[in-house]
Amino acid sequence: MTTAPVGSVLIVGAGLLGASIGLCLRNLGVETWLRDASPTAEAVGEDIGAGLSERAWVGQMPEPQLVVVATPPDVTVSLVVAALEEFPGAVVTDVASVKGAILRGLEATGADLTRYVGSHPMAGREKSGPVAARGELFTSMPWVLCSSEQTAPSARRLVKALAVELGATVTEMSADEHDTTVALISHLPQVMSSLLASRLQDTPLHHLALSGQGLRDTTRIAGSDPGLWVQILTANAASIVPALHGVQEDLQRLISTLEAPTAPGSRLDVAQLIAEGNAGQARIPGKHGGAPKAFAQLTVLVDDVPGTIAHLLTFIGEIGINLEDLRLDHSPGQPVGLAEVSVEPNRREELVEALTTNGWKVVQ
Numbered sequence: 001m002t003t004a005p006v007g008s009v010l011i012v013g014a015g016l017l018g019a020s021i022g023l024c025l026r027n028l029g030v031e032t033w034l035r036d037a038s039p040t041a042e043a044v045g046e047d048i049g050a051g052l053s054e055r056a057w058v059g060q061m062p063e064p065q066l067v068v069v070a071t072p073p074d075v076t077v078s079l080v081v082a083a084l085e086e087f088p089g090a091v092v093t094d095v096a097s098v099k100g101a102i103l104r105g106l107e108a109t110g111a112d113l114t115r116y117v118g119s120h121p122m123a124g125r126e127k128s129g130p131v132a133a134r135g136e137l138f139t140s141m142p143w144v145l146c147s148s149e150q151t152a153p154s155a156r157r158l159v160k161a162l163a164v165e166l167g168a169t170v171t172e173m174s175a176d177e178h179d180t181t182v183a184l185i186s187h188l189p190q191v192m193s194s195l196l197a198s199r200l201q202d203t204p205l206h207h208l209a210l211s212g213q214g215l216r217d218t219t220r221i222a223g224s225d226p227g228l229w230v231q232i233l234t235a236n237a238a239s240i241v242p243a244l245h246g247v248q249e250d251l252q253r254l255i256s257t258l259e260a261p262t263a264p265g266s267r268l269d270v271a272q273l274i275a276e277g278n279a280g281q282a283r284i285p286g287k288h289g290g291a292p293k294a295f296a297q298l299t300v301l302v303d304d305v306p307g308t309i310a311h312l313l314t315f316i317g318e319i320g321i322n323l324e325d326l327r328l329d330h331s332p333g334q335p336v337g338l339a340e341v342s343v344e345p346n347r348r349e350e351l352v353e354a355l356t357t358n359g360w361k362v363v364q
């Protein structure tokens with residue numbers, strides 16, 4: 001990709017997102033520098049191989065071709081403006097989870113935004129900081145680009161090339177369309193997960209010990225950073241509130257129905273509500289951003305000893321079957337794990353046979 005960064009890249013904010021971008025760029029051989037308000041985050045970023053710490057290499061950082069601001073949303077406007085001023089030859093992007101408030105904040109400063117492109121990788125984790133960074137975080141994940149009326153085509157091309165180089169799939173839309181979209185597909189899930197998990201605060205531990213995968217699936221992102229999410233939710237409140245009203249209506253409907261569960265029509269109403277969930281869930285696209293696709297699953301029993309999962313994955317690769325997804329679980333109190341493997345439906349039978357013939361125990 002000829003338009004990908006060939007000069008150096010400066011990442012401002014060496015946390016989860018910044019260090020993940022750095023790890024990936026370094027793997028691609030791009031000279032990458034890290035700047036963080038926290039000296040520790042900057043040093044850890046360098047230690048994990050996400051880039052060179054500006055503090056540790058005083059005066060040695062060249063003028064970057066691209067600056068990526070990967071800090072919390074509430075400091076993003078001032079850092080973008082500062083980067084545009086400090087590096088007059090560089091394109092500047094940010095990766096904040098809200099785009100409208102940031103664009104309006106930037107416009108209000110009167111800064112020349114021809115070299116600025118807002119962006120948002122739709123990939124992340126419920127953890128913060130450089131230690132949680134992953135070089136492959138963006139592989140096959142969507143990355144939204146929000147150019148403004150002022151954005152120069154060359155700036156847009158460079159940031160698009162960055163996302164593509166990091167393995168992401170680029171979608172372009174206005175900042176406002178972005179914010180309405182993420183209110184439903186990212187911000188509402190965070191709120192629902194947090195509200196659900198908050199119900200567990202007083203639950204006795206021996207009750208929680210019975211939790212199955214359902215609770216884990218629906219509460220993973222409840223572990224997210226409150227400091228970051230207070231900024232995201234308040235900055236996008238105007239788009240989130242209508243989505244919350246929709247949930248409120250459905251909740252009220254369910255409460256009323258379950259208050260009279262045997263009344264005529266109640267069972268149908270409950271079934272309808274669950275079916276509406278089925279219909280929504282089936283519309284979520286699969287891997288690679290393609291059309292929704294149902295993969296076939298099978299569960300393999302794996303000994304809880306080092307290297308077993310690696311053996312299993314190598315075996316699947318060697319017989320020429322593409323692993324579409326993998327989920328690991330543990331049998332409570334047992335020295336075995338359960339590896340749930342997803343493959344193309346037409347390869348499932350072949351895989352089950354190959355695994356069983358070669359001594360693996362397929363349990364489902």
Ligand SMILES: NC(=O)c1ccc[n+]([C@@H]2O[C@H](COP(=O)([O-])OP(=O)(O)OC[C@H]3O[C@@H](n4cnc5c(N)ncnc54)[C@H](O)[C@@H]3O)[C@@H](O)[C@H]2O)c1
Binds near residue numbers: 018121228
């Ligand atoms: N966490 C996610 O899943 C995710 C996904 C996509 C986008 N984002 C966006 O990416 C941005 C960063 O999120 P994160 O999860 O990496 O957070 P993080 O807390 O892991 O990292 C943020 C880093 O920014 C640094 N920082 C704060 N103020 C600074 C300043 N004034 N100057 C320089 N550095 C400063 C912090 O010290 C920290 O190291 C946010 O805007 C967030 O909305 C997050």
Ligand SMILES: O=C(O)C(=O)C[C@]1(C(=O)O)C=C[C@@H](O)C=C1
Binds near residue numbers: 185186
């Ligand atoms: O997987 C997760 O931990 C996330 O929720 C990441 C997620 C998302 O909603 O997809 C969360 C917020 C970001 O702005 C982008 C990505």
